Amino acid sequence: MKFLPVTLSLLEGFGISCIIFFFTLVFSLPLGLIISFGSMSRFAPLRWLTRTFVWVIRGTPLMLQLMVVYYGPGLIFGVAAFPKLTAVLIAFIINYAAYFSEIYRSGIEGVPRGQYEAGQVLGMTKSQIFFRVTLMQVIKRIVPPMANEIITLVKDTSLARVIAVMEIIMVAGTFTAKGLIWPLFYAGVFYLAFCGILTLLFNYVERKLSYFRV
Amino acid sequence: MPVLEVKGLKKRFGPTAVLKGIDFSLEQGEALAIIGSSGSGKTTLLRCLNFLELADDGIISVNGEVIYRGGAGSKFSDAEIRKKRLHFGLVFQNFNLFPQYTALKNVTLAGEMLAKERPDFRTRRKEILAEIEEGARALLDQVGLSDKLDFYPHQLSGGQQQRVAIARALALKPDILCFDEPTSALDPELTGEVLKVIRSLAEKNTTMVIVTHEMQFARDVSDKVLFMDDGFVVESGTPEQIFDNPREKRTRQFLERYNGN
Numbered sequence: 001m002k003f004l005p006v007t008l009s010l011l012e013g014f015g016i017s018c019i020i021f022f023f024t025l026v027f028s029l030p031l032g033l034i035i036s037f038g039s040m041s042r043f044a045p046l047r048w049l050t051r052t053f054v055w056v057i058r059g060t061p062l063m064l065q066l067m068v069v070y071y072g073p074g075l076i077f078g079v080a081a082f083p084k085l086t087a088v089l090i091a092f093i094i095n096y097a098a099y100f101s102e103i104y105r106s107g108i109e110g111v112p113r114g115q116y117e118a119g120q121v122l123g124m125t126k127s128q129i130f131f132r133v134t135l136m137q138v139i140k141r142i143v144p145p146m147a148n149e150i151i152t153l154v155k156d157t158s159l160a161r162v163i164a165v166m167e168i169i170m171v172a173g174t175f176t177a178k179g180l181i182w183p184l185f186y187a188g189v190f191y192l193a194f195c196g197i198l199t200l201l202f203n204y205v206e207r208k209l210s211y212f213r214v
Numbered sequence: 215m216p217v218l219e220v221k222g223l224k225k226r227f228g229p230t231a232v233l234k235g236i237d238f239s240l241e242q243g244e245a246l247a248i249i250g251s252s253g254s255g256k257t258t259l260l261r262c263l264n265f266l267e268l269a270d271d272g273i274i275s276v277n278g279e280v281i282y283r284g285g286a287g288s289k290f291s292d293a294e295i296r297k298k299r300l301h302f303g304l305v306f307q308n309f310n311l312f313p314q315y316t317a318l319k320n321v322t323l324a325g326e327m328l329a330k331e332r333p334d335f336r337t338r339r340k341e342i343l344a345e346i347e348e349g350a351r352a353l354l355d356q357v358g359l360s361d362k363l364d365f366y367p368h369q370l371s372g373g374q375q376q377r378v379a380i381a382r383a384l385a386l387k388p389d390i391l392c393f394d395e396p397t398s399a400l401d402p403e404l405t406g407e408v409l410k411v412i413r414s415l416a417e418k419n420t421t422m423v424i425v426t427h428e429m430q431f432a433r434d435v436s437d438k439v440l441f442m443d444d445g446f447v448v449e450s451g452t453p454e455q456i457f458d459n460p461r462e463k464r465t466r467q468f469l470e471r472y473n474g475n
């Protein structure tokens with residue numbers, strides 16, 4: 001087996017990994033914010049429901065959730081399964097939204113009451129306090145844990161292989177089955193490069209926010 | 215006519231009554247010191263004046279106009295509360311500066327927000343913002359921080375932060391400026407610079423309500439002293455009356471404990 005065809009196959013698999021990564025982020029970031037509002041709601045049943053949901057999602061393996069989303073509709077309701085990639089995205093989006101919601105919540109709850117009160121006594125409206133006072137502080141607080149979670153997501157995309165989605169590790173595995181070990185290491189290089197770029201990006205953002213302290 | 219008149223102010227949190235009927239009044243240019251032991255309700259009183267808490271009962275009047283009437287059926291919208299609280303300024307015990315803004319921006323921010331509601335803001339935007347900034351520079355100069363305009367709160371000492379907070383509160387030109395133990399979060403060697411600023415405000419006849427544990431300062435700076443205990447005003451009068459000839463036993467006990475240590 002030659003280097004070029006392996007590269008091309010791995011690139012194809014890596015494309016799938018990237019699709020999972022980007023779509024998960026695009027949907028779970030806003031969804032997580034909505035869930036975090038639910039978990040901070042003053043309406044107790046909603047708060048209780050949301051927190052239970054988050055507890056279940058965070059307390060069970062993503063691999064299990066993935067299998068439930070893929071096999072569940074057929075085995076429980078007797079309806080057609082989602083296409084594989086769709087099933088992967090549904091499971092990932094829900095799972096990551098739950099994690100992100102906790103990051104948002106701790107970021108929002110971490111802003112001292114005094115910050116809101118200082119804004120209030122200065123005659124600011126609720127939205128002015130949110131946009132001009134607390135938002136930057138929340139962002140500053142959530143960037144480091146978000147960075148961790150997003151880098152974990154890069155590596156979690158490999159779980160998609162449990163329902164036979166051809167992401168990069170699965171592709172590399174097909175070569176290994178034919179007796180080649182190096183494509184596995186080669187696949188690792190893709191992850192390293194991707195995570196390296198993300199790390200640089202997050203370091204940049206953190207540096208940009210280092211002009212103040214919370 | 216008093217600038218501020220408070221009558222029968224009551225506040226409870228669940229089962230605990232914290233303010234049990236507070237009465238006092240304050241004339242233009244007077245400084246009122248509020249003293250009292252921990253838990254007597256001093257902070258709660260200031261928070262009610264600034265509408266961070268809504269009193270359950272009682273009346274708050276400013277310049278003869280009733281701005282708040284507690285009790286049955288008085289619900290105010292956020293917008294109304296927002297307008298009313300501009301009569302008051304509040305300096306917090308732990309400063310609560312906005313960490314992401316410089317000293318100067320901390321002082322100008324609220325003014326800029328309020329200016330947007332002015333009818334002439336669109337047409338005179340630049341001038342108005344320049345005026346606000348000029349005012350903020352003057353205030354920071356007044357509290358001795360003209361060389362720290364571009365410093366962020368974490369780059370300032372506690373005493374400097376509190377002075378920025380005082381400038382920030384003054385920027386909105388409140389009728390009555392309230393202080394909640396402005397020096398008790400500070401290292402002892404930093405309290406002097408803050409007290410000096412408050413003293414100079416008193417000399418300029420700024421109307422103030424100052425909750426403090428600094429008895430000597432209270433005596434020096436105030437025109438009137440109010441001793442609170444267990445949600446009541448036990449005794450009020452001139453600093454000489456309260457500190458030298460307290461009539462009530464509880465006042466005497468409180469002051470003795472202070473002089474003791």
Ligand SMILES: Nc1ncnc2c1ncn2[C@@H]1O[C@H](COP(=O)(O)OP(=O)(O)OP(=O)(O)O)[C@@H](O)[C@H]1O
Pocket residue numbers: 227230232250251252253254255256257258259
């Ligand atoms: N939000 C609240 N909920 C319940 N109880 C409260 C609340 N705020 C204050 N209290 C109670 O009200 C009482 C008076 O509190 P307050 O902070 O007004 O006292 P203080 O005179 O300012 O005391 P200190 O000198 O310690 O600052 C205390 O017993 C306190 O526990």
Ligand SMILES: [Mg+2]
Pocket residue numbers: 256257258394
């Ligand atoms: Mg207090």
